[in-house]
Amino acid sequence: MLVDRYQKFASSGLGRQLVRRLGLPNPYPLRRDAALATPVLVGGASRLPFLKQLETGPAPYGALVFDASDIVAVSDLRQLHDFFHPTITQLGPCGRVIVIGRSPDSVAQRALEGFVRSVGKELRRGGTANLVHVADGAEDGVESTLRFLLSGRSAYVSGQVIHVSSVSPVGTLEGKVALVTGASRGIGAAIATVLGREGAHVVCLDVPAAGDELSKVANSVGGSALQLDITGDPARLTSYLLERHGGVDVVVHNAGITRDKTLARMDSSLWDSVLEVNLACQERINAALLSENVLREGGRIVGVSSIAGIAGNVGQTNYATSKAGVIGMVQTLAPVxxxxxxxxxxxxxxxxxxxxxxxxxxxxxxxxRRMNSLSQGGLPVDVAETVAWFASPGSGGVNGNVVRVCGQMLLGA
Incomplete structure (x- = not known):
């Protein structure tokens, strides 16, 4: 992994002067620890019990949280200006802005998305802004989501809209069994590490050719290594999970490949291989997990899409198609x-x-690196922490969501 030399320069004395004088991107060092941003200033309806637990205090604020649940008419949107106009400049480094709304089935509630995404692009010094829609009756199911967004673990998540639809029991991943595909390196290894840190036994899966790296990752997290080509018969995987662990609680479909060419130069083998690994085999695995009751009650499936599946990318028609398909898979299976x-x-x-x-x-x-609101690239752990939030037993009310871990990239929705 390369060092971001521009970020190091921008943090130096001379660099800070030039960045400020020339209006250059300023990649502020991000906080990635588990502590919640404090103190918190809360405004609006404050209908969520969890908000009353947050540490409050004077500026500079670690977070600004506004409960916009009572906003029903366009004229009510003035409440956003009244709360944030005098306080937004009092937000400290790596500060958090969170707006809480109801289901976006009204003009005023839908308008919250534009507000939050614009605020995220105005924040400096590593600040993020996100919107959480909380369905009626789900007020007690939002703690896991707010803890994630208020902590440094959401460092590279900004400009996102998250829907919490129900209440779920609290709990940890301690003693749970988690499967991570493509776990031998990069993002997959980071996901395995974070899930292991949270107490899960991680089954680290990758192709036999990656066996040595895979074993190192599995040993480092106290998990087990499974050398398997996921494009084969899913029965081998389901049999392993049932025989060794009696089932599985968390499945992370991280394995993926790229075979980049412009469409005119892309032969059918490049197309077929990407669609097979990145999408088709995941559908087959999901079907087998559900039909054979391998996924336990309260189970979590997490897919890995890409900004390419949202915005597209030159030379990646196959990859973008597969990653958009992952989003479709989430939307199709969520009610099931x-x-x-x-x-x-x-x-x-x-x-x-x-x-x-x-x-x-x-x-x-x-x-x-620079085409996002945070002006820097993310780290594999940023993706892994978001996966761990999805996988948490306390996130049972978070279903059918696709969350970009992109520092609020300036391309795409």
Missing amino acids: LAARGATINAVAPGFIETKMTAAVPFATREVG
């Missing part, structure tokens, strides 16, 4: 899993600092 007391969600990473992105040309890499 809800009926079984389970959930399915997806992360959509933007530019993440991995060996793969370190190999792209310098100019392309720099554009990827």
Whole structure:
């Protein structure tokens, strides 16, 4: 992984002066710890019990939280200006802005999205802004989501709209069994590490060719290594999970490949291989997990999409198609899993600092790093922390969501 030399320069004495004088991107060092941002200033309806538990105090604020549940008419939107206009400049480094709304089935509630996304682009010094829609009756199911968004673990998540639809029991991943595909390196290894940190036994899966790296990851997290090509018969995987662990609680479909060519130069083998690994085999695995009751009650399935599946990308028609398909898979299966007391969600990473992105040309890499509100690339752990939030037993009310981990990339929705 390459060091972001521009970020180091921008943090130096001379660099800070030039960045300020020339209006250059300013990639502020992000806080990635588990502590909640404090003190918190709360405004609006304050209908959520969890808000009363937050530590309040004088400026500078760690977070500004506004409960916009009572906003029903366009004229009510003035409450946003009244609360944030005098306080937004009092937000400290790596501050958090969270707006809480109801289901976006009214003009005024839908308007909250534009407000939050614009605020996210105005914040400086590593600040983020997100919107949480809380369905009626789900007020007690939002704690897991707010804890994630208020902590440093959501460092690279900004400009997102999250829907909490129901209440779920609290709990941890301690003693749960989690399957992570493509776990031998990069984002997959980070996901395995974070889930292991949270107490899960992680089954680390990858192709036999990655066996040595896979074993190192599995040993480091106290999990087990499974060398398996996921494009084969899913019965081998389901049999392993049932025989060794009696089932599985969390499934993270991280395995994926790229075979980039412009469409005119892309032969059918490049198309077929990407669609097979990134989408088709995941559908087959999900079907087998559900039909054979391998996914336990309260189970979690997490897909890994991409900003390419939302905005598209030159030379990646196959990849973007597969990653948009992951979003479709989430939307299709969400009600099916809800009926079984389970959930399915997806992360959509933007530019993440991995060996793969370190190999792209310098100019392309720099554009990827700077074209977001935080003016820097994310880390594999940023994706992993978002996956862990989805996987948490306390996130049972979060179902059918696709959350971009992209620092609020300036391209895409």
